[in-house]
Amino acid sequence: MMIDVPISQQELDNWLRDVNLVAEISNSKAILIAWNAAGELSSMLSSDSAAESEIQAILCQLSGNHSAKTLPIATLSANTSSTATQSKATPSTATPSKATTSELTFNPSDTFETSVDAQLAQEQLVSSTEPISVLPRLGHHQITSLLSVSELTELVSQSQLIIDTRQHSDWRTCSAIGSVICLSLAWPSGANFGFLCFYHNEAHGVDSKTLQLAKLISDSIQRQLGEILSQHSAAQTLSRGAPSCVDAVDLQTFIDSFEEHIWMKNAAGIYTLCNRSVEKAWEMPRSEIVGKSDVELFGAEIANIFLEGDRLAIESGMPIIVAECLDGNEAKNHLWLETLKLPTLNPQGEFVGVIGMTRNISKHKAVEEQLTLATNVFKNSVEGVVVTDRHGNITDVNGAFFEITGYVREELLGQNPRIFSSGRHDKAFFDKLWNALLANGKWNGEIWNRRKNGTIFPQNITISTIYDEVGDVRYFVAVFADISAQKENEAQLTHLAYFDPLTHLPNRMKFMMQLKQEVRQAKRLNLQLATVMIDVDLFKHINDSFGHSIGDEMLVELAKRLRSQVGDQDVLSRIGGDEFVALISGIDNNEDATVAINQLRQVFEQPFIVSTGDHLRLTASMGVSLYPNDGTDADTLLRNADAAMYRAKNDGRNNYAFYTESLTQQSFEHLKLQSALYGAIEQNALYLMYQPKLDLVSRKTVGFEALLRWHDPQLGLISPAVFIPVAEKIGLIHEIGLWVLETACRQGMRWLSEGKHFGRIAVNVAGQQLQRSSFVDDVKRVLAETGLPAKHLELEVTESVMMQNPDLAIRDLKLLGDLGIELSVDDFGTGYSSLNYLKKLPIHKLKIDQSFVRDIPFDTNNTAIAKAVIALGHALKLDIIAEGVETKEQADFLQQNQCDQAQGYLFSRPQLPEDLDAFLS
Numbered sequence: 001m002m003i004d005v006p007i008s009q010q011e012l013d014n015w016l017r018d019v020n021l022v023a024e025i026s027n028s029k030a031i032l033i034a035w036n037a038a039g040e041l042s043s044m045l046s047s048d049s050a051a052e053s054e055i056q057a058i059l060c061q062l063s064g065n066h067s068a069k070t071l072p073i074a075t076l077s078a079n080t081s082s083t084a085t086q087s088k089a090t091p092s093t094a095t096p097s098k099a100t101t102s103e104l105t106f107n108p109s110d111t112f113e114t115s116v117d118a119q120l121a122q123e124q125l126v127s128s129t130e131p132i133s134v135l136p137r138l139g140h141h142q143i144t145s146l147l148s149v150s151e152l153t154e155l156v157s158q159s160q161l162i163i164d165t166r167q168h169s170d171w172r173t174c175s176a177i178g179s180v181i182c183l184s185l186a187w188p189s190g191a192n193f194g195f196l197c198f199y200h201n202e203a204h205g206v207d208s209k210t211l212q213l214a215k216l217i218s219d220s221i222q223r224q225l226g227e228i229l230s231q232h233s234a235a236q237t238l239s240r241g242a243p244s245c246v247d248a249v250d251l252q253t254f255i256d257s258f259e260e261h262i263w264m265k266n267a268a269g270i271y272t273l274c275n276r277s278v279e280k281a282w283e284m285p286r287s288e289i290v291g292k293s294d295v296e297l298f299g300a301e302i303a304n305i306f307l308e309g310d311r312l313a314i315e316s317g318m319p320i321i322v323a324e325c326l327d328g329n330e331a332k333n334h335l336w337l338e339t340l341k342l343p344t345l346n347p348q349g350e351f352v353g354v355i356g357m358t359r360n361i362s363k364h365k366a367v368e369e370q371l372t373l374a375t376n377v378f379k380n381s382v383e384g385v386v387v388t389d390r391h392g393n394i395t396d397v398n399g400a401f402f403e404i405t406g407y408v409r410e411e412l413l414g415q416n417p418r419i420f421s422s423g424r425h426d427k428a429f430f431d432k433l434w435n436a437l438l439a440n441g442k443w444n445g446e447i448w449n450r451r452k453n454g455t456i457f458p459q460n461i462t463i464s465t466i467y468d469e470v471g472d473v474r475y476f477v478a479v480f481a482d483i484s485a486q487k488e489n490e491a492q493l494t495h496l497a498y499f500d501p502l503t504h505l506p507n508r509m510k511f512m513m514q515l516k517q518e519v520r521q522a523k524r525l526n527l528q529l530a531t532v533m534i535d536v537d538l539f540k541h542i543n544d545s546f547g548h549s550i551g552d553e554m555l556v557e558l559a560k561r562l563r564s565q566v567g568d569q570d571v572l573s574r575i576g577g578d579e580f581v582a583l584i585s586g587i588d589n590n591e592d593a594t595v596a597i598n599q600l601r602q603v604f605e606q607p608f609i610v611s612t613g614d615h616l617r618l619t620a621s622m623g624v625s626l627y628p629n630d631g632t633d634a635d636t637l638l639r640n641a642d643a644a645m646y647r648a649k650n651d652g653r654n655n656y657a658f659y660t661e662s663l664t665q666q667s668f669e670h671l672k673l674q675s676a677l678y679g680a681i682e683q684n685a686l687y688l689m690y691q692p693k694l695d696l697v698s699r700k701t702v703g704f705e706a707l708l709r710w711h712d713p714q715l716g717l718i719s720p721a722v723f724i725p726v727a728e729k730i731g732l733i734h735e736i737g738l739w740v741l742e743t744a745c746r747q748g749m750r751w752l753s754e755g756k757h758f759g760r761i762a763v764n765v766a767g768q769q770l771q772r773s774s775f776v777d778d779v780k781r782v783l784a785e786t787g788l789p790a791k792h793l794e795l796e797v798t799e800s801v802m803m804q805n806p807d808l809a810i811r812d813l814k815l816l817g818d819l820g821i822e823l824s825v826d827d828f829g830t831g832y833s834s835l836n837y838l839k840k841l842p843i844h845k846l847k848i849d850q851s852f853v854r855d856i857p858f859d860t861n862n863t864a865i866a867k868a869v870i871a872l873g874h875a876l877k878l879d880i881i882a883e884g885v886e887t888k889e890q891a892d893f894l895q896q897n898q899c900d901q902a903q904g905y906l907f908s909r910p911q912l913p914e915d916l917d918a919f920l921s
Ligand SMILES: Nc1nc2c(ncn2[C@@H]2O[C@H](COP(=O)(O)O[C@H]3[C@@H](O)[C@H](n4cnc5c(=O)[nH]c(N)nc54)O[C@@H]3COP(=O)(O)O)[C@@H](O)[C@H]2O)c(=O)[nH]1
Pocket: 691, 705, 706, 707, 708, 709, 719, 720, 721, 724, 740, 764, 765, 766, 796, 826, 827, 850, 883, 884, 885, 886, 903, 904, 905, 906, 910
């Protein structure tokens, strides 16, 4: 009930008695529904026959259709008069959707007349004798937040009868009710009171007779409502007392003190009062306002808007607020006013006028608009937005944020953004970020964060600090864009800029960058580099004969093969159609470069099998420049490698050349040696010579050193000092070393079987042999296979090899020593032995290198060194042997200085076994 006046129990009992009577006579059920103070419909009374579920169904039906439960603010616009001028419309025009249902309005005089869409209604009439009426759809109005004036008018003034709810779209779902009649009830002022409903569970259960009886009761209730109100007002006036004289006199002064516009109109719409603010705003004196209507003051169009608001207040029976937008062509010039309209009643409850109070809400509106705008920007932004409080806890996130990160809102609120951490940024990064944010209020940059599914992604993010009025940090707002796609594009562009799209090798630009960097490093560390230019010979013929796609296939395969031939630290680049260039690091000498070139050349040995099934062969010309000899900068090295490559081409292709011509020659020699060495074992070109080792005191043989010899049919006799390093470079040393060991052991066994005593046979072990994990097992196997007892074998390992990896040497030599093999340090004094390691090595003998034996006892340095080595060796309880002893003076000196053994031309040159009988006992 919107007018809050209590109804006594006696009155309610009277109404119930009447309602029950009519219900009984018409064989129907009844319910009286009223608006309560909260603006909701509730059941006030019901006939005895009415069931609770039916009452709820009707209540629900009517409430559902009434969005006016809480009275809305009417938005009336001076510029859009359609809303404001809408009044007194028939139900069919007010709610156009009703035109499709058959509608007849029932007027108070019990005659029936057709609505606008008479033809349609006619078609749907089931019987001309029975009245059919439908309730206009309440609350379905054109201003969505407003129960329109016209609908309220309809509600109050009309009685509604629905004889078959199944035919009616609004009632169809209300299955408990088959037919219903609803009569609106209103206070004398026109304010809504409620509804009186008679209903039947069956369709056609209520008829025109019920309607007439119901109308009688509703008229009676309305009359009583007037009386109740007037008694209530009289009682209130009495309790409050008459207004004081002072109040009456000061009313004008009182209302003039308000900035708001205050006015009053009587029931006829004539202004009876206004304050100074009104005079100012309307730009006319009070004398011209009071006594005039809105039409006279503002013209019909604006008056209609104002009157619409008045009617709304009158019909609702309570204060309402209407907002008005006046003037201004542009939004920013609009003047927004908000008027509170209050219907006033006399003690009898009759409407006597409207009081209005208007205030300027333009500022509020502007703020509201800004807020709406900001909210929309926040919601609709394609960039992710996250807001945290000053402690960093998330207070809000927008839709784009969910889409980008995959989280849902509930998972994020209250969380700290560190849950997105990708782990890619260290503490220093975040320290810098926070420092900038707190110092400047803003930070922009790129951060890698983690999505819910665990993937990490880059984002361009701007974080801003929001301060409160006193300058304290209130919020942080981060706005970011997912830049994964941009990063991918950048990466692709970078790849395109630096890599060859066909072979995916670095292109010329990238190669030059790498070459420059390698040159800088080589300069710093005093290293050598080789730049090898590789140009495929006559590649044009391949393209011309087989087409470019076959040519491409071959280039891709060639790139793969070349790449497999260079080390991980080396660079291979495709710098032109059929031009490649390799940058080889880790070069110690010219031979290393030759080895690298030879490996690159091997890729051309196998044919290229292309998609057509053809087996095609390629050759290439290569040019080599060496850093630092052939150039100390990248450009020079590449230019000189190119020049060398052209020389190789001019020399007949399928060739290579060094930039320094003499090196080419050396390299060719070297290559020849390499190829010859591969076949040396099979061709029996290798053999051993043995040099006796003697005890310096007794001059008796204590053993022989096996020394390798190679006699190549073409190249002649080649010194092991030349070919052993080559064998090491090309990986042949293991095979050769094993051959030497087996051959020496067999020789030892031969001597033993002939009853010849030789002490021990010493075999030289190369560095690479000792580093092989299988070396100890190899030695054991050879001893087992040949049958030579370990006590007849000695292994000589150079000092520098032992010191390359002393821990490994200690381990393996100990295993060999444990077998009974004697171990000696060859070339002692030429390396840099750590005495600490020397002490730990399981060795038996030190061999003074022949360079220190030379010219003793005349060379004071060598003499001193020889003496020192002897003293050191003896201190470590080791035997000492001197090699390269050529003269008696050397032998005497060594003997006098307690050197234990000696070998050298003085006693014997290395000889074939059959020539050594003199040294065998
Ligand atoms: N890993 C292997 N290395 C081996 C093997 N065979 C030999 N070598 C090493 O080759 C280097 C050269 O050896 P070689 O030409 O045989 O020279 C040795 C002797 O012939 C030479 N020698 C001996 N006595 C004298 C002398 O009085 N004067 C003189 N000028 N030269 C002499 O010295 C070499 C002995 O070398 P060393 O091993 O240091 O005792 C050489 O380094 C060999 O080690 C092999 O099978 N595997």
